[in-house]
Each structure stands twice: as C-alpha cells, then as structure tokens.
Amino acid sequence: MRCRALPTLVGASVLLCACGSGEGDGPLAVPADLPDPETPERGALLGNPVRVIGFSAEGILALLQDDAVSSLLLPLAIAPDCAIEVYHMEYQTAGARGEPASASAALMVPTGGGRGCTGPRPVLLYAHGTATLRSFDISDVTSPDNVEGVLIAAILAGDGYIVVAPNYAGYDTSSLPYHAYLHAEQQSGDVVDALTAAREALPGLSTPVVADDRLFVTGYSQGGYVAMATHRALEAAGISVTASGPMSGPYALSAFGDAIFSGQVPTNAPANLTLLITGYQQAYGNLYSDPRDVFELRYASGIDALLPATVPLEELETQGLLPADELFSTVPPAPELADITPPSAPEELAGVFARGFGPANLLTNAFRLSYLEDMQAAPDGFFPELLDALPPAAPAHPLRIALKENDLRNWTPEAPVMLCGGSADPTVFFLNTRAMVAFWEVSPPAAPLQVLDIDSDELPDDRHADLKATFAAAVDLVRAEAIAGGATDGGEQAVFDAYHAGLVPPFCLSAVKEFFVAF
16 A cells, blocks of 8 residues: 545545555546645736725725714714725635635725824734625625625724724635534634635735734624634634624524524524524535425525525515515414514513514424524523533534534634624524623633623713714614604614614724724
C-alpha cells in the first residue's frame, strides 16, 4: 500500500492510500468528491474589488433624510466626519457541508481629511439581517430597500471604520445554491473568509487604506447571531477581537425555538422558519425525508429551493407559496395544548402570537406535536423557566438537535461585548439576550459585558438616557403616523410592524459604536 497526503480546504490534510506494491501499480485513485485542485483557498480574493460609489460626509447624511426614524438620530448620534468609498468584493468560502463556494461582500472605506479618516484605521465586521431576495447586495447603498447598508455607511464607515459586510453565501453573486441560515460554523467561517479577502484587497484599492490592529464585530438580527458566532470563531482561531456588539440576535436558538413551538409565534415566522428548516436540511440532511413531513401539502412542493427567492417575499405570499403570518394551525395538535394554540401570555404580545395561527398554516400539526413532546422529555435550561441556563442536554427531535448544535450558549468571550436590543421586539424576542446573560452569569466572561434594552425606562444616571428618549420619540412618531392614516388600534400594529427592522436598528447601532469608542 502506498499513501500520500492531500490538502483540504481547511488547511488540514487527508491521507489517501492505494493497494499495490509500488512503481507499476498505475495512478493513485482519488475519490471523485475531492475539490478541484485549482479551487481557490478559503478567503482568497476573487478578482479586484469593484468600486460601487463614493460619498462625501454630507452625501451620506442625505441618504438618511428620507428615513423618518433615522433622521431623528441625525442631531444626536449620526455625524460622519469621513467621506467613504463603497466597493463590491468577491471571495472564496464554503457551504455548510464544506463544499467550495464563492460569496460577495461590501467593503466600505473612509477617505478624506476629516478627524479619524486618515492613517491606519480599525476594521469592523458587520453581519446583516435576514434577507429573502437572493439578489440582496448590501454594497448597493443607493437601493431604497437597503437602509441597513446606508446606516452602516453613515454610522460606521463615516466615522473612520473600514467596514467589511458580507452578503453571505447563497446571495448576490454567490455560487452556493442555498443559504445556511443560522448555521454557526458556516456563517462565521464565511465572515472570517471575507475578512481575509478584505485584508488582501485594501492595498490595491484606488485609494489604498491601511488597517491597524483593532478588529470589531457587530451585526443585527440574523447578523447579531452571526456576529456572536464570528466572535467565538475568531477567538477559537487565536485571532484577537477588540470588542463585539451583537444586536437583537437569536443567540439562544434552542430556547427561542421552544418559545415559538410553544405558540409564541414571532412576526415574519413563516419565511424565517422556512429559511431555517430548509437550510438545516441542506446542512444535516436529516430534518425530513420528504418536505411533507414538516410542511403542509399546499406548500411542500418546491419549498426546499424557495428561499432565498428570485422575487420579493410579498409575491411568494400572493402566489400562495408561503403564508404571510400563519405558522401553526388553530386546531391544537393535542387537546391538552389548546391553551397554547395560541397562548395569551405575555399579554403585550398576545396579538402578535394570534396572527401566527390560522387555517393556511405552514407547518403540520404532527411536526409541531413531535417537537413539543421532545421539549417535555428534554427541557431547555432557560425556557419556559430558568433551570441551568443551558440548552437541552439530550434532545432527540432533529430540529431541536440542530438548534442545540447552533445555540451559542457554549462560549464565554475573552473580549468585551455589548448586547443591545428592544424588550418588546416581536420578531427576535429579547429572551435571547436574557438567556445569554443568564448563561454568562453561570460562566462569567473575563472581559466587560454591557447589556442595553433600548426600550427600557429612563434612569437619571443612565448614560443612554438621551438615546432611549429619542427611541421613545421614534415609537411615538410611528404611532402618530398610523393614527393619522386611519389606524383604529392606537397605532400599536404599526409599531409592531416597524419595531424590529425599522425602529431598533439605528439606535442600537449608535449605542454599539459609542461602546467601541472606548477601545
């Protein structure tokens, strides 16, 4: 037998052997599923970054003037000193099964002569929130649908940070035919690969930029989760993180999943659960043998490849390919579960939960029941009550196994962390932040930890009092506009609809930037 080592995508090697005695044995057999030897290494820059657009500091602000919520922050927290250049960058990464894939990112660099705009600059990794359009590109900052890209340009790049913002594999020009939604290893590896490629790209830009030794990580919603997973991955790889600021993320996936299947259905649940379940099916291959095991017959055909989509989510809903709200049936999966179909507590979100139930439900009652039975057999340590703050010890349901595998309650940061969110969030419940805090009380971080509920009552000595007051004013603005438009519920539904994606992000991003200034 003779052997030789072949490199793998992650830098290790595999030993390949062939039977025979030596020279005359013919070519060495190589398994067909090995990557092409010409496949670029992970983190390789694929071509030169393409300049998308440049803005003066005033030009960045002009992009925010039409956004009523963000405009409230302009005099308080958004005051860019730098002009910026926005580039579109492509790089090599891998899918959830380790298969080679390309991906793309925005690279935003500060320019000009303002304070903090020249000389070596800190690098900031930014992970974006959930997108359902496959064509999503966060570097397209002139798109009216890309407020998030404009915010990070104004608040971060405009303040002197070199911003690296991946689109994630499965989006934009990526060669991956699916998206590994909330898959910690794949998504954090994707961001680290983007960082590697960006460092290679910086010297060759039309206005070369030099990075200093500081590295910050932040992100919102799905990106809050990705930011925390990336902080964990960087530290595991021995890469120093200066500080991170995950925002409104589903960090405690097991607890969050248990809350959802217990009837606490968040807004946007059908699209988000479709991304999650089909993404985990791609990664692990064991969530179902047929989509009808999970999804109602009316939705099952083609749902594996539905998201990310080539058309807007609203069009999918109009075509009947996904329900807008109804995750579960109004018929209890068992008689004893009637009180959580839907639940009436907590009272302030009962109306949100009720919208998640109806006759056009996405998930089958059988799938929900099997999940709930596993919850009883293997309870989570935080939801529905605080036990040990840990994910379930030995779940048997395939979705609960996947959620535990990707739950972030298994890591204690070495660098400072700020968690920010809103306690009335109807999309990504604040229980995720509370669960992480409970876990870190059991396993305390060595570095400072700050937690900000942007929707909490003001305190006289609260350093975030002005930001909280402005957030309250933004909520009142949304409510007033809804009432003026004829809303009969006091504008409450409008606030719920705007809360996660429109109201909280600019305020948390401003707070996180303030946190980073100390480093």
